[in-house]
Amino acid sequence: MKRYLAIIILVVLIFNQKIARVEIPTPEYEVLNHIKKVISQKKAFKIDSFFTSKYKRHVFNGTVLFAENGMILYEKAFGYSNFKTKDSLQINSVFQLASVTKPLTSCAVLMLYERGELNLEDDIRTFFPDFPYEGVTVRLLLTHRSGLPDYMYFADHLWKSRSVPITNDDVIDLMTLYKPSRYYLPNKRYNYSNTNYCLLASIIEKVSGMSYAEFMKSQIFEPLGMKNTRVMTYDDLKFNPPENLTTGYNRPWRAAENSYLNGVVGDKGIYSTVEDLFQLDQALYQGNLVSLFTLKEAFQPAHKDLRDNDNYGFGWRINLNNGNKYIFHSGWWKGYKTYFIRRIHEKKTIIILSNTALHHFLSINRLNELL
Secondary structure, three states: OHHHHHHHHHHHHHHHHHHHHOOOOOHHHHHHHHHHHHHHHHHHHHHHHHHHHHHHOOOOOEEEEEEEOOEEEEEEEEOEEEOOOOEEOOOOOEEEOHHHHHHHHHHHHHHHHHOOOOOOOOEHHHOOOOOOOOOOEHHHHHOOOOOOOOHHHHHHHHOOOOOOOOOHHHHHHHHHHHOOOOOOOOOOOOOOOHHHHHHHHHHHHHHHOOOHHHHHHHHHHHHHOOOOOEEOOHHHHHHOOOOOEOOOEEEOOEEOOOOHHHHOOOOOOEEEOHHHHHHHHHHHHHOOOOOHHHHHHHOOOOOOOOOOOOEEOOOOEEEOHHHOOEEEEEEEEOOEEEEEEEEOOOOEEEEEEEOEOOOOOOOHHHHHHOO
């Protein structure tokens, strides 16, 4: 009898402990949760009203994602993937990221840095001994302080055939052979140049022994589950485009051409979706690719000659915003316009991908006001 009584007492004690661990929502908690839901619904309604209005006025065509605290608050596709075939955009439609590629290239460089495979103070001649410009380090490439000329301009004069795509290696060869004039001496001032990120992609290839596309796929896209993201060049677009690829439009109903400059990657060339970029956004918060310590440096303004509300770090534009800093990058290239905004202290994210480059109304400040 005593044995059975002891067992009953033990069961009661265990049950009481489990009961104690169950958190019963208080009325205050339920009220607070309800208020949060109402606020979220109001934000989603405001965002939807804004983009629906722009879409109906034919000034926006694209996909939209707004998130807060790791949760998607609003996402939607507006308009056509292809105006000729009238294929509708889907949330998994693929867009050229244009210069929003640069934060991903920077991430790859920092991964190699943390693995000890390169140093931010390494001179580019460490990787390409014949490179004719002195004093250019990895850090200066990341922060656009190299002073190097933009290949998009000198290639127009030095590349012979517009029907033959130019590659990253070709850019280095042209610079080595013709030595186009640099804009500034190294580290003299900030000067945004696509050449910097073209060279960083080439450094990634040199250090890793993989192509830029292979490295990004195996080290970033696949580990993060970015299933609709890939690097695509001129030939990929011509011979092997994905089914959900959008067409970019420079003017209404006029598709942008597949430029010979599409052979260069690192400064552009990544194609993705809003949800895949959100996967990247969340991974950065967790330090899954690059440590939070290194990212802290990457997100710091690197230029004393720039204003606090318009600075640049390692692949990210930076606005200190009176103590409420946000980092972002936008892009434009051949009919595509893109925005990736991260208000990291509030854990708010805005991702806009458009295949019509006709929407000047999408200023960073206006987008921030929606969240």
